[in-house]
Amino acid sequence: MAAQRDYYQVLGVAETATTDEIKKAFRRLAKQHHPDRNPNNPQAAERFKEINEAHDVLSDAEKRKKYDQLRRYGAFAGPGGFGGGGGGGPSTRRGRGGPPDSDFDISDLGGLGDIFSSIFGRRGAGGREAEPEETETEVTIPFRVAALGGTVPITLVMQEVCPTCGGTGAAKGATVSTCPECKGRGTVSFGQGGFAVNRPCPVCRGKGTVPSQRCPTCQGAGEVRVEKHINVEVPPGVEEGARLRLKNQGPKGRGDLIVQIHIALDRFFRREGLDLIGVVPINLAQALLGSRIKVKALDDKHVVLRIPPGTQHGQKFRIPGHGIEKNGRRGDMYVEAHVTLPEKLSAEEQEAVKSFAEKAGLKY
Numbered sequence: 402m403a404a405q406r407d408y409y410q411v412l413g414v415a416e417t418a419t420t421d422e423i424k425k426a427f428r429r430l431a432k433q434h435h436p437d438r439n440p441n442n443p444q445a446a447e448r449f450k451e452i453n454e455a456h457d458v459l460s461d462a463e464k465r466k467k468y469d470q471l472r473r474y475g476a477f478a479g480p481g482g483f484g485g486g487g488g489g490g491p492s493t494r495r496g497r498g499g500p501p502d503s504d505f506d507i508s509d510l511g512g513l514g515d516i517f518s519s520i521f522g523r524r525g526a527g528g529r530e531a532e533p534e535e536t537e538t539e540v541t542i543p544f545r546v547a548a549l550g551g552t553v554p555i556t557l558v559m560q561e562v563c564p565t566c567g568g569t570g571a572a573k574g575a576t577v578s579t580c581p582e583c584k585g586r587g588t589v590s591f592g593q594g595g596f597a598v599n600r601p602c603p604v605c606r607g608k609g610t611v612p613s614q615r616c617p618t619c620q621g622a623g624e625v626r627v628e629k630h631i632n633v634e635v636p637p638g639v640e641e642g643a644r645l646r647l648k649n650q651g652p653k654g655r656g657d658l659i660v661q662i663h664i665a666l667d668r669f670f671r672r673e674g675l676d677l678i679g680v681v682p683i684n685l686a687q688a689l690l691g692s693r694i695k696v697k698a699l700d701d702k703h704v705v706l707r708i709p710p711g712t713q714h715g716q717k718f719r720i721p722g723h724g725i726e727k728n729g730r731r732g733d734m735y736v737e738a739h740v741t742l743p744e745k746l747s748a749e750e751q752e753a754v755k756s757f758a759e760k761a762g763l764k765y
């Protein structure tokens with residue numbers, strides 16, 4: 402079969418086109434080439450089918466991403482895809498990024514469904530995807546967010562596909578030809594003590610092709626460093642050191658982003674499993690005579706805790722069900738009473754304490 406037409410070309414839109422622009426182009430072309438308007442015109446029918454296929458893929462963010470990825474590997478005919486350009490090299494090879502040639506055969510692409518299932522399925526299953534599978538980062542989140550769950554915005558500097566050239570590294574209108582340094586192989590060999598070592602070609606950066614003019618945004622690299630803002634959804638009860646996996650949020654939208662969670666200390670609480678432990682200061686009179694104190698729970702609601710007379714320093718009180726909730730289980734809250742003593746006594750207060758000590762039989 403003929404090589405698959407480039408979908409962007411089919412719709413006559415730029416590869417940076419928005420969903421809206423794609424929709425508009427599709428509507429206009431579909432109307433123009435609709436079989437009802439072109440009876441007994443097999444060419445129009447073919448074109449209509451193409452337009453629908455192109456729209457089906459490009460209007461679906463997930464499919465479009467996959468398609469763009471394939472397209473960069475030169476799978477599709479037409480400018481923009483590498484395969485058709487150049488000096489007849491077998492296909493574009495990217496030092497680290499490209500699919501192995503043997504796995505790639507346009508002739509067995511068949512229908513549209515096959516493109517995605519066979520190419521991606523096979524490459525995925527074979528574990529031969531050369532892009533990094535995951536990228537890691539760390540973030541420290543507030544204690545309460547870790548306990549209750551929530552959204553934490555993070556900003557990462559990441560390599561992304563250059564928005565100007567769509568990753569080709571070529572300036573608009575530039576022609577692409579086989580790299581003279583590596584003759585299109587994408588790698589160069591260095592002799593080293595009798596061994597030949599292959600390295601990504603420094604001239605084409607492993608692409609195997611060079612544009613007549615480099616993209617002004619990325620200087621030909623095909624990628625740029627950008628600040629990426631990501632909202633991390635933190636599940637309630639997340640543990641210190643937990644690793645959250647964000648699907649396809651890695652550099653260039655490929656691979657997963659792993660976010661390792663660290664939990665900041667809280668002024669009041671610490672955690673033991675699903676239980677919360679907080680320290681409450683009480684004064685001497687409260688410890689001796691008992692009291693009712695208000696304790697702020699995790700959700701900022703107040704819980705009233707009754708302190709019995711004769712409460713000891715460090716004594717713990719359990720408030721059931723006010724701990725962390727996770728997977729349908731709920732921990733308890735423990736309040737540890739810390740007795741604080743006045744640092745200085747007036748003469749009058751000293752007399753009062755002395756008289757108390759004598760009555761209570763306390764030596765001093």
Ligand SMILES: [Zn+2]
Pocket residue numbers: 563564565566567568569570571616617618619620621622623624
């Ligand atoms: Zn660029």
Ligand SMILES: [Zn+2]
Pocket residue numbers: 580581582583584585586587588602603604605606607608609610
């Ligand atoms: Zn090269």
